[in-house]
Every structure is written in structure tokens, then in C-alpha cells.
Amino acid sequence: MRDFAETRRPFGYFVHHQGRGHAERCASLVNALPDSRPVTIFCARDDIFPALRGNVEIRRIPSLFETTGEERSGFDGIPTPETVHCAPLGWPGIRQAMALISGWFAKADPALMVCDVSAEIAQLARICSVPHVKVLQHGDRSDPGHRAAYDGAVGLLAPFAAELAQPDWPAQMRERIHFAGGLGLRTEAADRSAARRMLGLDPEARMALILTGGGGNGWSTAPFGVAARTYPDWQWISIGAMQGDWHATEGGNLRHTGWVETPEDYIAAADLVISSAGNTTCAQILRAAKPWIVVPEWRYFDEQLEKARALGRAGVALHLDHMPSSAHAWRKAVAAALAGHAPDAQQALIAPDAAAAAARWLDRLVPDPMTEIANEGEFA
Incomplete structure (x- = not known):
């Protein structure tokens, strides 16, 4: 034998x-x-x-x-x-x-x-x-x-x-x-309610998550100050690297958390995700099946740009080439991401x-x- x-x-x-x-x-x-x-x-x-x-x-x-x-x-x-x-x-x-x-x-x-x-x-x-x-x-x-x-x-x-x-x-x-x-x-993420309990978030308030991976220096904060003022009844939370702007007028409903060990919990807690296009980041969001705005960061060989384009073609995310730069642009983007949300199509890719x-x-x-x-x- x-x-x-x-x-x-x-x-x-x-x-x-x-x-x-x-x-x-x-x-x-x-x-x-x-x-x-x-x-x-x-x-x-x-x-x-x-x-x-x-x-x-x-x-x-x-x-x-x-x-x-x-x-x-x-x-x-x-x-x-x-x-x-x-x-x-x-x-x-x-x-x-x-x-x-x-x-x-x-x-x-x-x-x-x-x-x-x-x-x-x-x-x-x-x-x-x-x-x-x-x-x-x-x-x-x-x-x-x-x-x-x-x-x-x-x-x-x-x-x-x-x-x-x-x-x-x-x-x-x-x-x-x-x-x-x-x-x-890695581990399966909690559902929305359980994730909010773990993170100490309001169970009812709408929350938008801003997410960057660990492969770069992150985005500037100014666009998200505009977003948070455009949606004052939402809680806006960023995780990952962010670059401060002296002219960013950020309200109290925007909080920068920095690097966290369990981003999947924040994704589970969110009603909307705005992220870069790193592979693990994308997989976590697809599994959680969240309304999603994907904006590529600069990478060699346009890696994130092509990934974001692929997500847009598949109908699983709203692909933007850059962050919205005004209140009316944010309203248009958020409305499109919520209206185009296809959770079954997202989860089918995992x-x-x-x-x-x-x-x-x-x-x-x-x-x-x-x-x-x-x-x-x-x-x-």
C-alpha cells in the first residue's frame, strides 16, 4: 500500500x-x-x-x-x-x-x-x-x-x-x-447589525465607509469633507491611509480611523462603500454585497484603473476615475451607486x-x- x-x-x-x-x-x-x-x-x-x-x-x-x-x-x-x-x-x-x-x-x-x-x-x-x-x-x-x-x-x-x-x-x-x-x-464578516454593535455605531443612522488598502498613501481628505457636508445626516468613516488637506472643511460627521485589523466589520456595517481598487479590498466588498463607488488609485501599469473598469463593466460597482469634486457631483454619484446596486451579481463573483x-x-x-x-x- x-x-x-x-x-x-x-x-x-x-x-x-x-x-x-x-x-x-x-x-x-x-x-x-x-x-x-x-x-x-x-x-x-x-x-x-x-x-x-x-x-x-x-x-x-x-x-x-x-x-x-x-x-x-x-x-x-x-x-x-x-x-x-x-x-x-x-x-x-x-x-x-x-x-x-x-x-x-x-x-x-x-x-x-x-x-x-x-x-x-x-x-x-x-x-x-x-x-x-x-x-x-x-x-x-x-x-x-x-x-x-x-x-x-x-x-x-x-x-x-x-x-x-x-x-x-x-x-x-x-x-x-x-x-x-x-x-x-479570511474570516466571514458579521452582518450589518452585529458589525455595528461591535464597532459601537448607531444601529439606525446611515453610514458611508471610505476605504483604502495598504499598498499606497491613500487619498486626500478634502473630497470627503465635501461629501460629509452634502449628507449631514450620514456618518462618514474612513479606514486606511489618508492624506490631510489644509483646506479640507470637515464636519463632525466625518471620522478618520486609520489602519484597522478587521476592515470586513466596517464594510459589513456600511450602507455605502467608497473604495480604491486593490484586489483584497474589492473581494471584501463583493462578498459583503454593498452599494459601491470604486475610484482607482495610481498603480504601476494602471492596475487599479483596469480593475475599476472591469468592475464597472460587470455592473457590480459605480466606477469613477476621480473623486467627486462638488456637492452636486457627490449627490449624482451616491444616487447612481444606490440605484445600480446588484448584490446577487456581486456575491456571484466570490x-x-x-x-x-x-x-x-x-x-x-x-x-x-x-x-x-x-x-x-x-x-x-
Whole structure:
């Protein structure tokens, strides 16, 4: 009789440390893999991850884009080739990070490397003859660097529903995508009444939530001062990063809470959400099925802009390119978001078993004898 507890060849996993979404979906996915599958995570931070199962280790690597003072000057005039994005010359930290990962490739003989996200790390895996899965994000990624990372992958993992795919993605790319809407979501949120009790909010008053993720510096406060004065009978609460404006005339019905550990409770308590378009933020709002105004923050390759456009096309959010700048613009936007609310369509974009299904897909991608044995037993 075959021993299914035998340790399988390891998976590697590169996690970008900007924001929290990359780490949260990594934890969700690796925790859904069998205990017999070791995973080594490479990240510049080890304090951004939710709890991880046994047989998973985090190896810290130097940041690929933050300076340390040890960089050699004199190379800034050398142009960056189109096949890479973040490859400055003379940076020892990048050299060390690549050496740590490629050294692990040589010693561990991994079955697969998941890359979330870096076109350079994805290409490194391919060059080192390691099969890799590239996490797919929205944005204009038609450049040679992204194309090489995608074309060289054995599969593409999209942490969102197929309904949010971009229309410019070619068929040969789409047929290799595994869509995992809601990947990275943690605990279920409370309902509106329970969330308001937990947060000490008026159970009857209307509340608008302003939400930004952890990947940027947030919005300026001035537009929300206008919104709060336009709707004086609403409570307006912001969570996440916000930039103060000296000219922002904020009333007493606007409160800035800053970073919170349970944004899902605030979302559950809200009657309207105004948010940026980070992937985890969007998934939390879709699951809660709230009237929603989505405004993209600046990101590389127009990631949030394309995500917001996809949400608008799917009819699950009101997409605006910028915050309303006047009382009458706020009235128009709020009215449109409330009138266009489609809760069933929103919740349909979240898969209840996103992590488990993605874990099974990863296992099926690799010609690993132990995986084949396990699958024979599963489908016998």
C-alpha cells in the first residue's frame, strides 16, 4: 500500500511585500495545500502574513526596489531593456535576493514556483528550469517583460472571477488562467447589525465607509469633507491611509480611523462603500454585497484603473476615475451607486472554495509522482 504521507517535492512562493493582499492570498493558498507539500516563501517581510500551517517556512530576502545605501552610482544613464521592469544596475540587494532564490532552486529541486508578483522572478524561475505559475493582475501588461513572464509560465492564477477578465486578454492566455474569485479572504464578516454593535455605531443612522488598502498613501481628505457636508445626516468613516488637506472643511460627521485589523466589520456595517481598487479590498466588498463607488488609485501599469473598469463593466460597482469634486457631483454619484446596486451579481463573483480549488489546480499542474498517486486515490 502506498504511503500518501510521504513528503512531496516543495513549492516555492515569491510574495511582493507592498500592501497586504499578496501575503493574504499566499497564506490562503498554501494553507489549502496538503500538509505533505512543503512550501518555502520568499519575501522581503515576514510580519505581513496571517497564520501559516506547518511545513511552510518564510525566507526573508532583500527588497527588490528599496535602496540600502550600498548601491553603486554611475549606472543610471544605462537604459532599462523592455524585457524587465525593475532591474537597476549596481544594486547588491537585488543580487543577493536572486542568489538566495536560485540557490534554493538548485538545492530543493522544487516542483513549482508561484510568483506574486515580479516579472523578473518569474523569468528567473524559467531560466533556472523551474516550472512557475504567474499570479495575474489587472492593468496594461502588454509589454515584453510581462509577456515573457506569462508566456513562460505553466499556468496563470487570477485572484478574481472570470467575469472580471480584461477584454484585451487573448484566447491563448485565457485558456491557461485559473480564476479564483475571493482568494485571500479570511474570516466571514458579521452582518450589518452585529458589525455595528461591535464597532459601537448607531444601529439606525446611515453610514458611508471610505476605504483604502495598504499598498499606497491613500487619498486626500478634502473630497470627503465635501461629501460629509452634502449628507449631514450620514456618518462618514474612513479606514486606511489618508492624506490631510489644509483646506479640507470637515464636519463632525466625518471620522478618520486609520489602519484597522478587521476592515470586513466596517464594510459589513456600511450602507455605502467608497473604495480604491486593490484586489483584497474589492473581494471584501463583493462578498459583503454593498452599494459601491470604486475610484482607482495610481498603480504601476494602471492596475487599479483596469480593475475599476472591469468592475464597472460587470455592473457590480459605480466606477469613477476621480473623486467627486462638488456637492452636486457627490449627490449624482451616491444616487447612481444606490440605484445600480446588484448584490446577487456581486456575491456571484466570490467562490466559496477559492483556495481549495486553486490548491488542487496547482497540484495538477506538476508532474509529481506523489501528486499522481494522491489524485488516483481521490478519483478512484
